[in-house]
Amino acid sequence: MDLQANPSAREELEALGIRSMPVTVIGDQIIRGFKPKLLSEALKLGLKVTAKDPTETLPLLERALGSVERTIRQMPDDKLDWTLPERDRPMSEVTYHIFKEAEDRSLALERGDHVSSGHEAGRAYKSFQDIADFAAGVVERYKTWASRQDAAALRRLPSGGNDHITPVERLDILTGHTIQHMRQLYWVLENFGITPEHRIPDEELPSEMVLSTLF
Secondary structure, eight states, X not given: OXXXXXXXXXHHHHHTTOOSXXXXXXXXXXXXXXXXXXXXXXXXXXOOOOOOOHHHHHHHHHHHHHHHHHHHHTXXXXXXXXXXXXXXXXXXXXXXXXXXXXXHHHHHGGGXXXXXXXXXXXXXXXXXXXXXXXXXXXXXXXXXXXXXXXXXXXXXXOOBXXXXXXXXXXXXXXXXXXXXXXXXXXXXXXXXTOOOTTOOOGGGSOGGGOOOOOO
C-alpha cells in the first residue's frame, strides 16, 4: 500500500507510533520490516521460510553497498537536509545510516548479537562526497571481513540476541535492508531529476527483497 496515495492508512500507522515502512499488522502483532519467517508464522501459512545462503548474501550485500556508495556521490549537497516523505531524518543521516548499520551488523554476526550504534553522526557531514568517502571505507572493510567468512561455519552458528535468529538469517535481513535503502535512494535521485548511474535493476535482485519503495 502506498502511504502517499492513502492518507487514512498513513494516519492508522501514525496512531500506532510507526514511522517507517514496510510494516505488517496482523491482529495485535506488528511486524516491522520484511521478515518472511515471521509473516508466515503470524499468518499460520505453514510455509518453511529459510534465509538465503551466505554464498548468495555475502556477494549480494557487497554489490548493493557499492551501488549505494555510487548513488550517494550523485546527490546534490543542497539536499543534505532534505527528508523522505513522512520521515524526520535528513538525507545526511539516512545515507550515513545505511553504511553504519551494515558495518555494525556484519561485524556482530560472528558474535550472534545485534549491535547498532547511533546514526545521528551523519548529520555532521557537510557534503555527500564526504559521506560517500566514509561509505567507501565501510565497503573495503566489509570486503575484507566477507573474504574471511566461511559459509559452512556461518551456517553452524546458533541463534542469538533478543530476537533469537541465526547469523545466516541476520545476514539475509541486513542484505534486504540495504537493498531497500538502495532502491529508496534511486527514487530520491529521480525525484531530484537525476538518473542513477550503474543502477542495479530489480530483475537482478531476489524477488522477496524487491518491495515497493514506501516511506
